[in-house]
Amino acid sequence: MMMTVEMKEKLKELVANTIEVDEFEEHDRFVEDFGVDSMMVLELVARIEKEFGVSIPDEYFAEFQTFADVALITEKCMKETESASL
Numbered sequence: 001m002m003m004t005v006e007m008k009e010k011l012k013e014l015v016a017n018t019i020e021v022d023e024f025e026e027h028d029r030f031v032e033d034f035g036v037d038s039m040m041v042l043e044l045v046a047r048i049e050k051e052f053g054v055s056i057p058d059e060y061f062a063e064f065q066t067f068a069d070v071a072l073i074t075e076k077c078m079k080e081t082e083s084a085s086l
Helices: 005-019 030-034 038-052 058-063 067-084
Strands: none
Touching: 005 038, 005 067, 038 058, 038 067, 058 067
């Protein structure tokens, strides 16, 4: 499944609410630019899993560096979840 514009907007909203910023650019670095810590990443993962019905393996957590990374990983996990259910 490809991420739709609406899904990407929802994901952007989830990220903004979780890392507590009003706006960010796709390639802003969470830790360096916003001081995001590991607990915020865990919260973000939990919110994404609930909202999109996906499972994000632990090994991806360290790759959540920018919104572009989060969108790419979320889409990849959506495809894996979809193919696992076929």
